[in-house]
Amino acid sequence: MEEIIAQSVKQRFSVDIEVQLSRPDAQFGDYASNVALQLARQVEKNPREIAEEIASDLRETGVFSEVSVAGPGFLNFRLSSRAINDALDISYQPKEGQSVVIETNNPNPFKDLHIGHAYNCIFADTVANLLEYGGAQTNRVSYHGDVGLHVGKSMWAILRHVDGDASKLDVISAAERATFLSKCYVEGSKAYAEDESAKQEIEALAKQSFVLDDALYKNVYEACKAWSFEYLDGVLLRLGNQPTIRRFLESETDPAGVSVVKENVGKVFDESEGAIIFKGEDYGLHTRVFVSSRGTGLYEARDLGLMKLKQQEFSPVKSYIVTGEEQRDYFNVVIKAAELSMPDMAGVTQNIPTGMVKLSTGKMSSRTGEVVNIEWLFDKLEQAAKSHSGTVDPDVILGALRWSLLKVRVGGDIVFDIEESVSIEGNSGPYLQYAHARAASILAKREAVKRPLGDEQLDENERILALKLGEYSNVLNTAIAELLPHQICTYLYELAQTFNRFYEKSRVLDDPREDVRLQLIDRYTKTLKDGLGILGIPAPDKM
Numbered sequence: 335m336e337e338i339i340a341q342s343v344k345q346r347f348s349v350d351i352e353v354q355l356s357r358p359d360a361q362f363g364d365y366a367s368n369v370a371l372q373l374a375r376q377v378e379k380n381p382r383e384i385a386e387e388i389a390s391d392l393r394e395t396g397v398f399s400e401v402s403v404a405g406p407g408f409l410n411f412r413l414s415s416r417a418i419n420d421a422l423d424i425s426y427q428p429k430e431g432q433s434v435v436i437e438t439n440n441p442n443p444f445k446d447l448h449i450g451h452a453y454n455c456i457f458a459d460t461v462a463n464l465l466e467y468g469g470a471q472t473n474r475v476s477y478h479g480d481v482g483l484h485v486g487k488s489m490w491a492i493l494r495h496v497d498g499d500a501s502k503l504d505v506i507s508a509a510e511r512a513t514f515l516s517k518c519y520v521e522g523s524k525a526y527a528e529d530e531s532a533k534q535e536i537e538a539l540a541k542q543s544f545v546l547d548d549a550l551y552k553n554v555y556e557a558c559k560a561w562s563f564e565y566l567d568g569v570l571l572r573l574g575n576q577p578t579i580r581r582f583l584e585s586e587t588d589p590a591g592v593s594v595v596k597e598n599v600g601k602v603f604d605e606s607e608g609a610i611i612f613k614g615e616d617y618g619l620h621t622r623v624f625v626s627s628r629g630t631g632l633y634e635a636r637d638l639g640l641m642k643l644k645q646q647e648f649s650p651v652k653s654y655i656v657t658g659e660e661q662r663d664y665f666n667v668v669i670k671a672a673e674l675s676m677p678d679m680a681g682v683t684q685n686i687p688t689g690m691v692k693l694s695t696g697k698m699s700s701r702t703g704e705v706v707n708i709e710w711l712f713d714k715l716e717q718a719a720k721s722h723s724g725t726v727d728p729d730v731i732l733g734a735l736r737w738s739l740l741k742v743r744v745g746g747d748i749v750f751d752i753e754e755s756v757s758i759e760g761n762s763g764p765y766l767q768y769a770h771a772r773a774a775s776i777l778a779k780r781e782a783v784k785r786p787l788g789d790e791q792l793d794e795n796e797r798i799l800a801l802k803l804g805e806y807s808n809v810l811n812t813a814i815a816e817l818l819p820h821q822i823c824t825y826l827y828e829l830a831q832t833f834n835r836f837y838e839k840s841r842v843l844d845d846p847r848e849d850v851r852l853q854l855i856d857r858y859t860k861t862l863k864d865g866l867g868i869l870g871i872p873a874p875d876k877m
Contacts, residue, residue, distance in 0.1 A: 335355065335365065335397065335411070335413075336352075336353040336354075336355060337353075338392065338395055338397060339353045339367060339369060339388065339392065339409075340352070340353050342388050342391040342392060343369065343373065343388065345391070346387055346388065346391070347373060347376075347377045347384070349373060349376060349377065351369065351372065351373065353367060353369050354367065354368075354369075355367055356368075358410060360798075362404070362410045363400065363402070363410035363411050363412045364411060364412050364413050364801060365410075365411045365413075366408055366409060366410050366411070367408070367409045367411075368407070368408055368409075369388070369409065370382070370384040370385035370388060370403075370407035370408075370409060371406065371407050371408070374407070380407075381406055381407030382403060382406055382407040383407075384407060385403040385407040385408070385409050386403055388409060389401045389402070389403055389409060392409075392411070396414060396416065396417075397413065397414060397417045398411050398412060398413060398414060398417070399412050399413065399414040399415070400412035413801070415787075415789060415790060415791050415792055415797075416788060416789050418792065418797060418800045418801055418804060419786070419787035419788060419789075419790060419792075419800065421800075421803075421804030421807075422787065422800060422803055422804060422854075422857050423786065431469040431470045431471040432470055432471065432650075432651045432652075433470070433471045433473065433648055433649055433650045433651060434465055434470045434471065434472055434473065434650050434651060434652045434653070434654070435473045435475055435644050435648050435650040435652075435653040435654070436458060436461060436462045436465065436472065436473070436474060436475070436653070436654040436655075436656070437458060437475055437476060437477050437654070437655050437656060438455065438458040438459045438462050438474045438475070438476060438575060438576070438578055438656075439451075439454070439455040439458065439459075439476045439566070439570060439575065439578070440454070440476055440477045440478060440657075441455075441478065441566060442478055442479040442480075442484055443478055443479075443480055443485075443558070443559045443562030443563060443566075444484060444485050444488035444489070444515055444518075444519060444558060444559070444562055445484060445488070445515070445516070445519050445562075446512070446515070446516035446519065446520075446707055447512075447565075447566070447569055447707070447708040447709075448706055448707055448708060449691045449706040449708060449711055449750070450658060450690070450691055451708065452569075452573060452708050452711070452735070452739070453688060453691050453739045453748070454656050454657065454658070454688055455570060455573055455575055456573055456574070456575070456735070456736050456739050456740065456870070457656055457686075457688055457739065457740065457744060457819070458654070458656040458686075459474075459573075459574070459575040459576060459870055460736075460740055460819045460868070460869055460870055461654065461656070461686070461817050461819065462474050462576065463576075463867075463868045463869070463870060464813060464814050464817055464819065464868060465814070465817075467810070467814060467868055468814040473579060473580070473648050473650070474576060474577070474578045474579060475578050475579065475580040475581070475582060475644070476578045476580075476581050476582065477581075477582045477583075477584075477587075477640055478563075478581065478582070478583055478584070479583075479584045479633075479636075480543070480559060480583045480584055480585050481540075481543040481544050481583075481584050481585045481588065482540055482543065482584065482633075483526075483536070483537070483540045484519070485539070485540060485543040485555070486522070486536040486537060486538075486539040486540030486541075486542075486543065487519055487522030487523050487525075487526055487536055487540075488515065488518050488519045488522050488558070489522075489539045489542075489543070489551065489554065489555060489558075490521075490522045490525060490526075490532065490535055490536045490539055491517075491518035491519070491521040491522045491525070492515075492518050492554055492558060493539070493550075493551070493554060495518070496550075496554060498550065500550060500553040500554050500557070503554065503557055503558070508564075511561040511564075511565060512561075512565045512709070515558060515561065515562060515565075516707070522536060539551070541630075543555065543585075544585070544588070544630070563581075569708060572712065572728075572732070573732075573735070573736075574732045574736060574870040574871070575870070576870075580647065582640055582643060582644075584636045586639075586643070587636045587637070587639030587640040587642075587643060588631045588635065588636050588639060589631075589639070590638075590639030590640075590642050590643055591624075591631050591634075591635035591636045591637065591638040591639025591640070591642070592625055592630075592631040592635050592639070593639075594635070594638045594639065594642060594675055594676065595610050595624045595625050595631070595635050595638065595675070596610070596625070597675075598674075598675040601674075601675075602671060602674040602675045603624060603671070603675075606623075607627060608627030609623050609625060609626055609627045610623070610624050610625035611623050611624065612624055612634070612667060612670075612671045614666075614667045614670065614671075617670050619663070619666055619667045619670060620663065620667060622634050622664070622667050622668075622671075624638070624671070633664075634664075634667070634668050634671070637665075637668045637672075638668065638671065638672055638675070638676075641653065641672050641676070641679060641682075641683055642676065645676075645678075645679055645682070650682060651682065652682060652684060653682050653683045653684070654683075654684050654685075654686055654817075655683065655684070655685050655686070656685075656686045656688060657685060657686075657687060657688070658687065658688055658690075659687045659688060659689055659690065659745065661685070661687065662685065662687040665685035665687075666685075669683050669684075669685065686744065686817065687744075687745060688744055688745065689742070689744070689745050689746045689747040689748060690747045690748070691706075691739070691747070691748045691750055692747060692748065692749050692750065693706065693749075693750050693751075693752070694749050694750065694751040694752075694754075695752075711735075711752075712731070714752050715731050715734055715735060715752060715755065715756060716731060718752050718753050718755075718756045719731060719734070719756040722756055722757065722758070723758075727877075729767070729872040729874055730756065730763075730764050730767065730877070731756075732763075732870075732871065732872065733762075733763030733764055733766070733767045733866075733871045733872065734755040734756045734762060734763045734764055735755065735763070736763060736869055736870055736871050737755070737762060737763030737766065737823065737869070737871060738750055738751075738754075738755040738762070738763065740819045740820060740823055740869055741761060741820055741823040741824070741827075742820055743818065743820045744818065744819075744820070758877075761827050763871055764877075765827075765830070766826055766827065766830060766862065766866060766871070767866070767871070767872070767873060767874055767877060768877050769830040769833065769834075769862060770859060770862045770863060770866065770873040770874065770875075771874050771875055771876055771877040773833070773855050773858055773859040773862070774859055774875040774876075775875075775876070776842060776843070776852075776855055777852065777855060777856060777859060778875075779843060780843060780848070780852055781852075782849075782852040782853050782855065782856035783849045783852065783853060784853075785853075787850065787853060790850060792850070793840075793847070795835070795836050795839050795840045796836070796840065796847070796850060796851065796854060798832060798835075798836065799832055799833060799836040799854055799858070800854060802828065802829050802832045803829070803854070803857050803858060803861055805825065806825065806829075806861050806864075806865070809821055809822060809825040810822070810868075819868070819869060822865050822868060822869060823869065825865070826861075826862060826865045826866070829858070829861065829862070830862070833855075833858050836854075842855065
């Protein structure tokens with residue numbers, strides 16, 4: 335429609351304009367535009383006269399059953415039945431793909447997984463789905479810190495536990511390993527903060543993670559790192575994430591990043607008291623140390639190394655990193671340093687910062703004593719689901735979790751309500767899953783007739799549902815272009831509500847209009863399934 339209106343403007347007034355449509359109250363039409371008011375000054379004409387000329391053109395197109403001019407020059411449109419029906423047959427057309435990279439998970443080994451990790455993993459995985467749906471050659475990767483201070487903290491406690499005998503790890507069952515590693519990290523962190531002697535030992539153990547030249551340390555380190563990744567893979571499966579094709583580790587990005595920094599000293603980086611820094615203030619940012627005075631690379635250098643390795647392996651036009659909001663300023667500095675030291679990568683890396691996840695109860699502690707552990711959350715979701723339905727369906731748990739985290743615009747804080755998330759009423763994943771199952775059960779009783787609706791005249795309730803279904807392609811275009819999954823959530827929820835109103839007022843089976851209504855329900859079911867699929871949420875036929 336926007337193109338048709340823009341064409342009329344071009345022919346009438348020789349002006350190129352981007353037409354914006356709005357949705358007025360139903361009594362005024364399906365769409366409205368203030369394009370005539372926008373043009374008035376430019377073409378030096380009364381806006382109502384402009385609107386009347388455009389309306390005259392649009393009435394001849396067959397796309398609109400009614401075009402009216404209101405007030406000083408507002409255009410109101412009501413679509414023809416054919417235009418509405420044709421819109422139902424428009425599917426999203428992906429563009430020719432370019433290579434992109436996205437980190438779909440990046441929790442560090444030797445540490446616990448909390449709800450913030452789950453959010454970033456789920457959001458990044460859904461963005462990858464959007465990129466893929468849009469036609470991009472999407473390379474899912476992950477990045478993990480297997481060296482450094484956090485490893486030293488964990489290893490300090492783990493080594494105290496094994497007391498010189500790595501075989502003591504063998505008695506820890508697979509089910510207990512994540513809890514064991516979590517407790518060790520908390521113990522090491524506490525010791526580092528409170529005990530100067532322990533702090534020095536931990537710093538030495540952190541250095542050892544880079545070289546691994548102590549046999550006992552190496553054996554324990556390798557075993558516990560393997561435990562961490564086995565556990566992470568299991569959690570990612572429960573979160574519904576797609577597999578990655580490459581796992582990057584800080585132990586490999588460190589030398590690559592340090593090399594980039596040292597090659598650019600005097601050009602991008604400066605030496606300062608033995609360390610190598612990037613003076614971010616020169617670019618409206620802040621200064622950060624990339625290589626320490628001991629000559630070791632820090633997180634900043636390793637991120638440079640990661641960017642370099644991604645470029646070498648995938649040559650992406652875009653590389654996305656999803657992190658918490660608190661890392662926004664950090665990545666502004668690192669990305670600027672990367673663009674200056676590796677100019678061919680300018681504009682490639684983009685950081686997408688997410689908001690905080692909070693519980694509606696205010697409780698943000700788990701058995702770690704600090705943050706909500708992901709296992710704690712899974713347990714609570716399962717308990718809540720069982721209290722609602724008497725059963726625990728993994729697909730419903732998955733829908734509850736992913737929907738609750740994706741329905742909020744990225745960057746905003748999320749208040750996670752466990753009871754609300756598993757309810758089949760309200761704005762929840764299970765509600766949308768139930769909506770799909772309900773529609774599928776109708777189709778199971780009759781097979782929808784497969785034929786174009788063409789000029790079929792729709793009654794008002796059918797028309798409202800068809801109009802809403804016709805919005806899906808535009809919603810996808812926007813969600814993919816802006817990488818905003820919440821727009822799909824908003825649309826699907828509104829669509830389900832529109833369908834409910836339709837179904838309350840419109841008999842389907844054994845009605846003279848059964849064929850038309852079954853076709854609308856068939857399209858509705860497919861749209862729900864498609865949208866939920868992009869969000870990584872199963873669409874069951876029965877619940």
